[in-house]
Structure formats: structure tokens, C-alpha cells
Amino acid sequence: MPHETALSRLAALLGDRLVNSQADRRLHGQNESHYPEALPEAVAYPESTQEVSEILTICHETGCPVTACGAGSSLEGQHLPLQGGISLDMGRMNKVRAISAEDLNCTVQPGLTRQTLNTALRDTGLFFPVDPGADATLGGMAATRASGTTAVRYGTMRDAVLALEAVMADGTVIRTGSRARKSSTGYDLTHLLVGSEGTLGIITELTLRLQGQPEAISAATCHFDSIEDAVNCVILTIQSGLPMARIELLDHMMVRGFNLHAGAGLPEKPHLFLEFHGSAASVAEQAESFAGIAAEFGADGWQSATRPEDRTALWRMRHNAHYASAALRKGGRVWATDICVPISQLAEGVLQAQCDAERLGLSCTIVGHVGDGNFHAGLSVDPDDPAEMARAAEFSHALGETALRLGGTVSGEHGIGIGKQGFMAAEHGPALTYMRAIKQAFDPNGILNPGKMLPDGPA
CATH class of the missing domain: 3.30.43.10 (Uridine Diphospho-n-acetylenolpyruvylglucosamine Reductase, domain 2)
Known part of the structure; x- marks a missing residue:
């Protein structure tokens, strides 16, 4: 070896x-x-x-x-x-170190999963809201700056991490941030490490911001005749200031995948999956206000889900979108990618993605946390078919170009990892040189997750 x-x-x-x-x-x-x-x-x-x-x-x-x-x-x-x-x-470092209900925070090890944390918080009246779908570890979620279905209301891991402990490349242990809600001391190393994908240090402890469990929760679904109507409904909802807890877009191909994978029995039209949090009165008011907006865009098939088991089933189905995309093609794999654009550009971004998939002859699902302009495309591909993989790569590149053209970013959630390094220079320009300088300073021997995040060569 x-x-x-x-x-x-x-x-x-x-x-x-x-x-x-x-x-x-x-x-x-x-x-x-x-x-x-x-x-x-x-x-x-x-x-x-x-x-x-x-x-x-x-x-x-x-x-x-x-x-x-x-x-x-x-x-x-x-x-x-x-x-x-x-x-x-990091799976064996999976303990809850402390819960401070009075301060609405907790301290955990990185191998703890988000569902296990929320189980531990159940009797406190608090919960950890960042929900990427998978039962990911909190250290991994911090390292990739994860978000998810609730980001439109509660933010992402960038907002949730108050402080952390990390081991640097040479073995030095550092602590950044504190349990205080804000600070103006020194460089913000906490949020430099959050999203660094394990290339600058290894996170070994996290202090996380918690939220109060809402008094009432209601979910709903509805469908539209066109993707434009669904997306424009989302845009007006956000611009109206309605405090959505979740607002998820599914195109007709994603709905087909859910029908195949989960027997959902939904009409194969663009859908929105919704959730409202607050008091019983405010939840009812939010749902009524949204229904009024949706009616302007021809929404149909309104179904409410107030029982916990019904909401759980709905979001379980949504969280299995990756596997539902795979169900569209027996034995295939899913090439998953995402972008995030300003909310006003969302309709153009989604329609361009659909046009590119059709032009390239690719089976593509679109689903996303569209309340913050983020959507995912899932391509059903055969990794043993070089021509199809080349078309998938062309689609992914075109989607990244669309994001930048519309004033967005090549990833709102997935991160850079291996697949999106080619866009780092286009998105960040001369700032990439400074990113490389940070990497060199933090990891001079290049041992931390080499081959990720930063592309080879000059900016």
C-alpha cells in the first residue's frame, strides 16, 4: 500500500x-x-x-x-x-453533549444524526429544523452546509451552527464561536469551516441553534396545469411575505416517479407540497392565504394533511425523491445535480432545465425547495453507456451555466465535491485564488480530502 x-x-x-x-x-x-x-x-x-x-x-x-x-x-x-x-x-462520535433549553441550543458530536437529535429533544419543546431528507450526520451536514425542505423558514446549516470544535490538518484542536447569539471578534472561522467539505479541518463538536416546536402544523398538496403556473405561484407567495415552513415543487416526471416508487396515485401534473407552522389560528390563516394565491394560478386538487401520520407519509415520500427518480428506469442510476437562483428567476431556470433535458433526450425529474430558489434535477442514466453519460454531463454543465446567467449559484445544497469544481472559477473569479491560499495555510501538505472543492490550476 x-x-x-x-x-x-x-x-x-x-x-x-x-x-x-x-x-x-x-x-x-x-x-x-x-x-x-x-x-x-x-x-x-x-x-x-x-x-x-x-x-x-x-x-x-x-x-x-x-x-x-x-x-x-x-x-x-x-x-x-x-x-x-x-x-x-465519525459514526462512533455520536453523543449529545449538552442541551440548553433556556438558550435554545445544544452541543453534539459530529456522528450524531439529525433524527436522533430530534428524538433527544422531544421532551424539551424544541427541535432542530434543518432537514436535508436523508438522516445525515450533523457533522456531515455542517461540512457540506446542508439545507433542505425547511430552509425557506428556518435557514440552513450556515444559520444553525453557533460554534464548533475542529481538528486541523496537523492535529491542532481549535474552538470557534461560542454559545452567544452573535459576536464581532476576529475572523469567522466557524462559518469558514461550515461548508468546507472536510478540506480545511475535521469537525469534532458542534453547538447548534434550536427552534421551538410549533403549536400547530398543517400540510397540504395541490397541482397545476403547467410548471409556469406552479412556479409563479411560489414566487408570488414568497414575495407576499407568507411565512411558509415548506414549499416544494415537483414537476410531472417527479410525480410519475412517486407514483411508481410509492404508489402515490397523484395526477401527473406539476405539484406543490406545503407545510405551515404556528398557532392553530395562524396556521389556518396561512393556509387560507396561500389557497387564495394558488387559485389565481389555477391550482386544483387541494388536499390537507393535519394528522401527524399523514404529514409524515407525505414528507417521507418527498425525502425519497432520489429513489423515486431511480424508479423511472429499472437498473439505472441517478445523476443528481442542483442550482439556486434568485426567486424572480426561478421560472426561467426550471423551464430551461426541462428544455435542455428534452433536447438531450434525457429522463429528468425536477424537485426543489423552491421557496428559496433552489431546485434539483435527477437524471436517470446508465453508467455503462458512454454516450448517455456524456449527454448527462452536457446537461449538468448547461444547468450550471443557466444558474450563473440568472445571477445564481451552481449549487444551493449539494456542494462542490467532485462534480462542480469546473464552475468554481466562473462563479468566484479572482476570489478562487484566495480560497487556494486559505487551503494552503490550513492544510500545507494537502492531506484533507484531496481532489475535492478546488479545481487544479490557476483561477
Whole structure:
């Protein structure tokens, strides 16, 4: 193996928690999207910040790559160890360290999943609102700056992380931020590390902002005759200041996928899935106000879901959109991508994506957290068909160009990882040079998640 010295020293440190079985290596070298397998040389299972520090010290000294891994649910391959080395599985660091209900925050380890955290919070009257769909680890969510269906009301991981502890490339442990709600001291290293995809440091503890559980929750669905009507309904809803908790767009192909995957029985037309939070009176008022806006755009088939089990079923179906997209083609894989545009440009972005998919002969679903201008495209592809994969790559590139042309970003949620590095210079221009300088300062030996985020070459 290329990094025998590092692996020998790590084995002495971790014992049987350094594993090089083929099964473990393959588990950490796979991904939910279309990227090929990339196996680590071994998998390390730390149980404390001190162990992470000792692991990184060894890897820094020996030049061994380190790629952190949580639940492995990212869609841009952030957790794939492209250059071998070790996969640093944070799953055993999964404790709730403290809950401060009075201050509406908690401190957790990175391997804790969001659903487990919300179970622990159940009796406090609080909840953690960031919901990317998958039961991702909170460390992985912070590293990829995750968001999800509730971002339109509660924000993303950028808004949720108050403070963190991280181990830097040379093994140094730092703490950034505090439990206070704001600060004006020094550079904001907390939010530099949030979204850095494991390329600047390894997060080992997080202090998270919590929200009060709403008194009442109501969900609803409705459908439209055209994607333009559905999107324009969303735009007017947001511009009207209606405090939506969730507002999700599904095009007719995504609805077809849900019908195949979940037996949803929905008419194959563009849909909106909605949720309202607040007091019983305000929830009823929000739903009535939205229904009035939707009627202006010809909405039909209004169905409410007030029982918890009905809402759970609705959002479970929505969260399984990736697998519903796969259901459109037996044995295929899903090439998933996303963009985010200003809300006023949303209709043009969605329609352009649909036109590009049709032009290239691709099966494409569109679904998104459109209340903040973010939508996802899921292409059903055969990885063994080079011509089709080339068309999928052309679609993905065209979608990124659409985002930038409309004043948006090439990713509102998935992140950069492997697949979107080619747009970093176009989106960031000379700022990319400063990003590279930060990477060099934080990780001079280039061991942290190499091959991700920053493209090779000058800006």
C-alpha cells in the first residue's frame, strides 16, 4: 500500500478500530450518485477528539490522505477517498453533549444524526429544523452546509451552527464561536469551516441553534396545469411575505416517479407540497392565504394533511425523491445535480432545465425547495453507456451555466465535491485564488480530502 508507514502507526494507535477489510473499504468508497467507486486503503473509527488529533498528526507527518465520512449521503461524492489513504468514519462520535433549553441550543458530536437529535429533544419543546431528507450526520451536514425542505423558514446549516470544535490538518484542536447569539471578534472561522467539505479541518463538536416546536402544523398538496403556473405561484407567495415552513415543487416526471416508487396515485401534473407552522389560528390563516394565491394560478386538487401520520407519509415520500427518480428506469442510476437562483428567476431556470433535458433526450425529474430558489434535477442514466453519460454531463454543465446567467449559484445544497469544481472559477473569479491560499495555510501538505472543492490550476 502507498501509505504503509501511516497505516502501521495508525494500527498501533487504534488497534481493531483501523479496518482494511474489503467490505469496509467498499462501504466507504460507494456513493448515492453516479460517481465510480473510490476505495480507501483503510477505515479508521475514532471515538474522541483526542484520537482524531493523533490520527491527523500521524497523517500530516506521513502525507497520508484523510477523508472524513458521516452517513455517506452526499450527492457530489464529498466522502469518496479519491487518493486512497484513510476514510475517517465519525459514526462512533455520536453523543449529545449538552442541551440548553433556556438558550435554545445544544452541543453534539459530529456522528450524531439529525433524527436522533430530534428524538433527544422531544421532551424539551424544541427541535432542530434543518432537514436535508436523508438522516445525515450533523457533522456531515455542517461540512457540506446542508439545507433542505425547511430552509425557506428556518435557514440552513450556515444559520444553525453557533460554534464548533475542529481538528486541523496537523492535529491542532481549535474552538470557534461560542454559545452567544452573535459576536464581532476576529475572523469567522466557524462559518469558514461550515461548508468546507472536510478540506480545511475535521469537525469534532458542534453547538447548534434550536427552534421551538410549533403549536400547530398543517400540510397540504395541490397541482397545476403547467410548471409556469406552479412556479409563479411560489414566487408570488414568497414575495407576499407568507411565512411558509415548506414549499416544494415537483414537476410531472417527479410525480410519475412517486407514483411508481410509492404508489402515490397523484395526477401527473406539476405539484406543490406545503407545510405551515404556528398557532392553530395562524396556521389556518396561512393556509387560507396561500389557497387564495394558488387559485389565481389555477391550482386544483387541494388536499390537507393535519394528522401527524399523514404529514409524515407525505414528507417521507418527498425525502425519497432520489429513489423515486431511480424508479423511472429499472437498473439505472441517478445523476443528481442542483442550482439556486434568485426567486424572480426561478421560472426561467426550471423551464430551461426541462428544455435542455428534452433536447438531450434525457429522463429528468425536477424537485426543489423552491421557496428559496433552489431546485434539483435527477437524471436517470446508465453508467455503462458512454454516450448517455456524456449527454448527462452536457446537461449538468448547461444547468450550471443557466444558474450563473440568472445571477445564481451552481449549487444551493449539494456542494462542490467532485462534480462542480469546473464552475468554481466562473462563479468566484479572482476570489478562487484566495480560497487556494486559505487551503494552503490550513492544510500545507494537502492531506484533507484531496481532489475535492478546488479545481487544479490557476483561477
